Amino acid sequence: MNAFQLTNIAVASCAGAIGIPGNICIVFVFSRRQNKNPTDVAVIALAILDLFLCLLLIEGSASPKTIRWMCVVETILKKGIFTAGLFITLFIAVCRYFAVCRPFSSRFSSPLAWTVSAASLVLSILIHLPIAFHTKPAQRQGIAACDPFGDDPLLRKIYVALPSVLAGASLSVIILLYVKIYRVIRHHQALRERMTNSLGASNAEGCISSISAAVSNTKSTSNISTPTDRQPSVQLSSAPTPGDDVSGNADTKANDASGLGDVHVSIDLKKPPCSGSEEPYKKRTTRKKQQADHKTTRMLVIMTVIFFILWFPALAIQLMTTDQKFRLSQTIPKGVAILTVLNNVRFINQFINVFIYLIANNKFRGECVQLFKP
Structure with missing residues (x-):
């Protein structure tokens, strides 16, 4: 059993044991x-593509390709799924950019995301459709395999360079988007640290901001009436105390003198809205959402980096000429085995994402634990 067979069996075993579940x-x-x-x-669309590719890897290692139509189907689907995964990875970066950098602009919707995912697969298959007319069974290291380019040298040059061009262009756009996302995240963290330090240093400023937020939140429940024929007045409804009576009379006189008559503002002061370092609820909710977005972005950045790292050896080997591959296989000890392994490292992408999500995403880890709880 040679290196090509051993590599195919190892990849198929990992796909069945790890990739599918x-x-x-x-x-x-x-x-x-x-x-x-x-x-x-x-992410769901990407996992579905990986699942189908795992099934193709198992089928490819189990049956030698001696029938042309089987070679055509396997080649088109494998190359199409790889390219569709690249497009969806780019789409994920775009989604994260709008979620972090432009959270108040019109975001993508879930139906649009399904449409983009399906269109990515269809477009990828159409891009590789010309290969179908040239794919045929061939012998590779004594094993029946598929030759996707046949005897057409121009087609071989085009489709050897195409994955590298698409990967390079997508990687450039993804790096640009994630650099902008990183700058926004750093700005949010610096702003949050300044606000935290400011609130901790000045208790009065925290009280003022909390009271302002409480007053603004009571706009919908306030009863405000401003008659034109008499002077307005301000009444604050709260539990009266002896001190409040004095200050309330003074405030009423001052308001009468300033021309604020029948403006009735009802504010519930039973629970003090301010206690030193307490922040308004809306600010805390926004901060938690920002932190969740930042953690999700970090997880997706890790996934994207690993995706391109695992893809790089296969792209480099694909750009080599046949003579270059032959010289390397003869020069390096066990060169054929090394080139075969490096060419198949890309398949790790199909079963590594679940480990990335488990390690980098607490929410996903908790949801997985809930699945297996009795």
């Missing part, structure tokens, strides 16, 4: 979420 878990966990955002939909 891992991607099914990703699809099931993200599908159970009530309010799925476009990033969740893109």
Whole structure:
């Protein structure tokens, strides 16, 4: 059994033991979420593509390719799924850019994310459709395999360079988007630190900001009337105390003198809205949402970096000529085995994402634990 066969068996074993259950878990966990955002939909679509590719890897290692139509189907689907995964990874970066950098602008919707994912697969298959007319069975190291380019040298040059061009262009755009996202995240962190330090140093400023937020939140429940024929007055409804009576009379006189008559503002002061370092609820909610977005972005950055790292050896080997590959295989000890392994490292992408999500995403880890609880 040579290196080519051993590598195929190892890849197929990992796909069956890790890739299929891992991607099914990703699809099931993200599908159970009530309010799925476009990033969740893109992750589900990416896991579905990885699941189908794992099935193709198992089928490819189990049966030698001696029939032309089997070679055509396998080649088109494999190359199409790889390219579609690249497009969806780019779409995820775009979604994160709008979620972090432009949270108040019109975001992508979940139906649009499904449409983009499906269009990515269809476009990828159409891009590789010309290969179908030249693919044929061939012998590779004594094993029946598929030759996707046949005897057409021009087609071989085009489709050897195409994955590198698409990967390079996508990687450039993704790096640009994530650099902008990183700058916004750093700005949010610096702003939050300044606000925290300011609130901790000045108790009065925290009280003023909390009271202002409480007053603004009572606009919908305030009863304000301003008759034109008499002077307005301000009444503050709260539990009266002896001190409040004196200050209330003084405030009423001052308001009568200033021309604020029948403006009745009702504010519930039973629970003090301010206690030194307490922040308004809306600010705390916004901060938690920002932190969740930042953690999700970090997880997706890790996934994207690993995706391109695992893809790079295969792209480099594909750009080599046949003579260069032959010289390397003869010069390096066990060169054929090394080149075969490096060319198949890309398949790790199909079953590594579940580990990235488990390590970098607390929410996903908790949802997985809930699945297996009795």
